[in-house]
Amino acid sequence: MRLRGRGGPRRDRGGRRAWLAGAILLAGIAGGGVTAGADPGSGPGAGCPASTFPPSAGGAPIVLAASSLRDLLPALMGGWAEAAGRPIPESSLDSSGAHRARIEAGAPADLLIAADGVDLASLAAACLLRGTPVPVAESDLAIVVAAGNPEAIRSVADLARPGLRIVATLPGVPLGRYAETVLARAADGQADPVAWRAAVEANVISREESAATVRARVVLGEADAALLYRTDALGDPALEGIAIPADANVRVVYLAAIPATGGEPALGGELLAFLAAPEARAILAAAGFLPPPGTAASPEPDLSPGATP
Amino acid sequence: MSPRPGAGRVLLLLAALMGILFLALPLLALAIRAVGSGALGELGRGPILQALLLSLVTSALALPVVVLLGAPLAWLLARGTFRGRALVETLVDLPLVLPPSVAGLALLLAYGRRGIAGPTLEAAGIVLPFTTLAIIVVQVFVALPFFVRATRAGLAAVDRELEEAAAIDGADPAAVARRIALPLAAPAIAAGLLLAWARALGEFGATILFAGSLPGRTQTLPLLVYAELQGSTDAAIAAASILLAAALVVLLAVRTTRWRAIL
Numbered sequence: 311m312r313l314r315g316r317g318g319p320r321r322d323r324g325g326r327r328a329w330l331a332g333a334i335l336l337a338g339i340a341g342g343g344v345t346a347g348a349d350p351g352s353g354p355g356a357g358c359p360a361s362t363f364p365p366s367a368g369g370a371p372i373v374l375a376a377s378s379l380r381d382l383l384p385a386l387m388g389g390w391a392e393a394a395g396r397p398i399p400e401s402s403l404d405s406s407g408a409h410r411a412r413i414e415a416g417a418p419a420d421l422l423i424a425a426d427g428v429d430l431a432s433l434a435a436a437c438l439l440r441g442t443p444v445p446v447a448e449s450d451l452a453i454v455v456a457a458g459n460p461e462a463i464r465s466v467a468d469l470a471r472p473g474l475r476i477v478a479t480l481p482g483v484p485l486g487r488y489a490e491t492v493l494a495r496a497a498d499g500q501a502d503p504v505a506w507r508a509a510v511e512a513n514v515i516s517r518e519e520s521a522a523t524v525r526a527r528v529v530l531g532e533a534d535a536a537l538l539y540r541t542d543a544l545g546d547p548a549l550e551g552i553a554i555p556a557d558a559n560v561r562v563v564y565l566a567a568i569p570a571t572g573g574e575p576a577l578g579g580e581l582l583a584f585l586a587a588p589e590a591r592a593i594l595a596a597a598g599f600l601p602p603p604g605t606a607a608s609p610e611p612d613l614s615p616g617a618t619p
Numbered sequence: 620m621s622p623r624p625g626a627g628r629v630l631l632l633l634a635a636l637m638g639i640l641f642l643a644l645p646l647l648a649l650a651i652r653a654v655g656s657g658a659l660g661e662l663g664r665g666p667i668l669q670a671l672l673l674s675l676v677t678s679a680l681a682l683p684v685v686v687l688l689g690a691p692l693a694w695l696l697a698r699g700t701f702r703g704r705a706l707v708e709t710l711v712d713l714p715l716v717l718p719p720s721v722a723g724l725a726l727l728l729a730y731g732r733r734g735i736a737g738p739t740l741e742a743a744g745i746v747l748p749f750t751t752l753a754i755i756v757v758q759v760f761v762a763l764p765f766f767v768r769a770t771r772a773g774l775a776a777v778d779r780e781l782e783e784a785a786a787i788d789g790a791d792p793a794a795v796a797r798r799i800a801l802p803l804a805a806p807a808i809a810a811g812l813l814l815a816w817a818r819a820l821g822e823f824g825a826t827i828l829f830a831g832s833l834p835g836r837t838q839t840l841p842l843l844v845y846a847e848l849q850g851s852t853d854a855a856i857a858a859a860s861i862l863l864a865a866a867l868v869v870l871l872a873v874r875t876t877r878w879r880a881i882l
Contacts, residue, residue: 407849475749480832482849515749516831517838519845527831531733532748 358437358570370397371420371577374409376484376564377522378425378449378539382597389593390584396577405520406430407482413438413569420572421581423564425484425521425539430567440575443565445602446585447594450559451492452540452551454528459550461534466496466554469535470509477524477533478514485521489537491560499558525549541598563602646863653860661857669835670843671861677751677839678819681758685766685815688759693770715764722760723828730756730829753830754837758819766808766815773807774800806876813876817869821862 375383380403391398399420402409406424410433413419423446424430430443455463461474469476479486493510497503515533518524525542527533528549539562543551566585568578584590591601653659661667695701696708714722728734730747740747747753777800785795801808823841830837832846840858847855 405849411848477831480846480849514833516833517846518832519827519849530727530731532727532731 369574371399371574371581372418372572373399373401373421373423373581374412374417374419374569375401375403375423376406376409376425377403377520378485378542379403379423379564380522381541381545382593382599385593385597386585386590389589390581393584393587393589394577394580396580399577399581403520403522405479405483405485407480407484408519413571416571418571418573419569420574420578421566422569423566423585425562425564426487427563427565428484428487430565433567433569438570440568440570440578443567444582444586445563445604446566446590447564447602448600449539449541449562449564449598450554450556451488451537451562452543452553453535454525454538454543455535455550455552456528456531457548457550459552463535463552465552466492466537466558467500467506469493469496469513469537470500470506471513472509474513475515475532475534476510476513477516477518477527477536479521479524480517480519483520485524485538486517488560488562492537492554492558495558495560544598564599649856649859649863653856656853656856658853658856659860661851661854662861664854666834667840667843667854667858667861670838670840670858673751673754673835673838674820674840677754678758678816681755681762681819682812682816684755684759685762685819686812689763689766689811689815690770692763693767693774696767697771697774711764711767713764714761719761719822719824719826720828723757723825726753726757726760726825726829748829749831749833749837751830751836754822754826754839757825757829758822761822761825762815762819765818766811769811769814770804770808773804773811776807777803810873810876813869813873817866820865 373383373387379386383401383403387399387401390396404412406422406426406429409419409422409424410429413422413433414436422430422433424443427443430439433439434442453463453466453469455461461468461471463469463471463474468474478489493507497507500506516527518527521538521542524533524536525538525546528536528538529546538551540551540553543549566582568575568582572578595601692707692711696704696711727748729736730740730753731737732741732746732748737747747756781803782795782799785799786792790798821841822839823845826837826839827842827845832838832842834843838846840862844855844858844862847858
C-alpha cells in the first residue's frame with residue numbers, strides 16, 4: 311500500500327495560498343504528534359480570524375464521523391440527545407479525509423470525529439477548527455476475513471500469499487496510513503522486505519474510499535482479507551477478525567474537534583464533552599474501543615499514525 | 620427576434636438567460652480554476668496520464684462490443700415487428716435513467732464472486748469484478764442505449780421505398796443494407812458511437828462499485844477525480860478538465876453529423 315502524506319509533493323503544487331503552506335507545515339508537525347486536550351471549542355486557533363459562519367437557528371448539530379464508527383454512532387448520538395434533551399444530531403459517515411475535504415469546501419459541521427490526527431492538523435492549519443482536537447478512543451488494526459476464515463490467514467505475513475484478494479483504501483484515508491505502518495513493520499520481518507511488499511501490493515484488487523467500504527467488500531465476499539480496525543470485525547456475523555500482535559500493530563487514536571464551519575459550536579462542545587462522559591465511554595467500550603490516552607493508565611499520547619504502541 | 624419586445628418576451632429571455640448562466644457557471648468555474656491555479660500543470664504527471672490511458676483504452680475497447688451487441692438490436696427495433704417489443708425498448712432505455720450505483724450493484728450481484736453467474740464464470744477461469752475487464756463491462760452496459768437509440772432512429776428514417784426499388788432492381792437484402800440503409804443511416808450511427816463513447820469515458824458510479832478503484836488497473840479518469848479530492852485538488856481539477864473538454868468535443872462533433880436531433 312502506497313502512502314501519500316498530506317504534506318507530500320503532490321500537495322505542494324497548488325501552494326499558492328498561504329494556508330496551504332501552513333497545512334503542509336502542520337501536517338509535518340502532526341507526524342510528531344498533535345497537542346491534545348487543551349480547551350476545546352474556545353475559539354479559532356492562534357493567528358486565525360474569528361469565525362465568519364453564522365450560527366443556525368437552534369437546529370440539531372451536525373456530526374461528521376469516521377466511517378469505522380458506523381455501528382456505534384447512533385447509540386452515541388442518541389445517548390447525547392437524551393442526556394442533553396436535544397434533537398438527535400444529523401450525522402454523516404465517511405473517511406476522515408473525505409470529511410476534511412468537505413469542511414475545506416465549507417460544509418457545515420459542529421463536530422468531527424476523525425480516525426487520526428492528520429486531517430485535523432490540516433484543518434487546524436487552515437483555521438477551520440475551533441480549539442484543539444481531543445482524543446476520544448483508542449483502537450488498533452486487525453486482519454478482517456469472512457467468518458470461518460476460509461483462506462486460513464493467520465498473520466500479516468500471509469497477506470503476501472499469491473492469489474489472495476485484498477482491498478485497501480485510497481491514499482489520504484487514515485486506515486490507509488495505519489495499514490501502511492503495519493505493512494512496513496511486517497515487511498521488516500521478511501527475508502526480502504521489498505519483494506514481500508510487492509507481493510502484497512499485487513494482491514490489492516481495489517482501493518476504497520473509506521474503512522466502511524473496505525469492510526463491505528469483505529462482507530460481500532469480493533475480497534478475501536483486509537486490514538481494518540479491530541472493531542470492524544465485531545458486530546457482523548459474516549466477518550471474523552484476526553488479531554495482530556501488539557509489536558506488529560499500530561496504535562489507532564480517534565480524535566474529535568469542533569470545525570469552524572458549524573452553526574452550533576456550543577452544541578459541538580457539549581457533544582465533545584459527552585464523548586468523555588462515562589455513558590459514552592461505556593458505549594465505546596461495548597463496541598470494542600479502548601479508552602483514549604490520558605484517561606486510563608496510559609503514557610503521554612503520540613498521535614502520529616506511525617507511533618509505536 | 621421581434622423588433623418591439625413586449626414585457627412578456629423580456630421576462631422569457633431573462634429566464635432563459637438565467638438557465639444558461641446556471642448551466643455555464645459551474646463549467647466556467649472549473650475551466651477558470653484549471654487555468655488560473657496552474658492545475659493543468661498536473662496533466663503531465665504519471666497518475667493522470669495512467670488514468671487517461673486506461674480510460675481511453677477501455678472506452679475504445681467497449682465501442683466494438685457496443686456495436687456488436689447494439690447494431691442487431693437497433694436493426695430489430697427499427698425494422699422488426701414482434702411481440703414484447705415495448706419490453707425490449709424499455710430494457711434498452713433503462714440504463715439511461717438507472718442510477719449508476721444501482722447498475723454497479725446489480726452487476727456485482729450478477730457477475731460478482733458471489734453473484735448469480737459468478738461461480739460459473741470463476742469455474743471458467745473468469746473473475747470479472749475489480750479487473751480492467753469489469754470497467755469495459757460497465758461501460759458497455761451504460762453506453763449501449765446511446766448507440767442503439769441513435770442507430771435505430773437512423774435506420775427508421777431511411778426511406779423504405781428506396782430499399783424496395785433496389786430490391787426490385789435485383790439487389791439482395793445484404794446489398795440493400797450495405798448500399799442503401801447503412802450509408803443513409805451512417806451519420807446517425809456515427810452520432811450514436813460518439814455519444815456512447817462519451818458516456819463510456821465518463822462512467823463513474825457503476826465502475827467504482829463493480830470494478831473498484833486501483834491506480835493503473837481500474838482507476839479511470841472519473842474515478843481519479845473522486846480519489847484526488849482527498850489528495851491533490853489540483854490533480855482532480857486537471858482530470859476533470861480533460862473530461863469536460865472530451866464531453867464538449869463530442870457534443871460539437873455530433874452537431875456536425877446533422878443528427879443533432881437525437882441529442
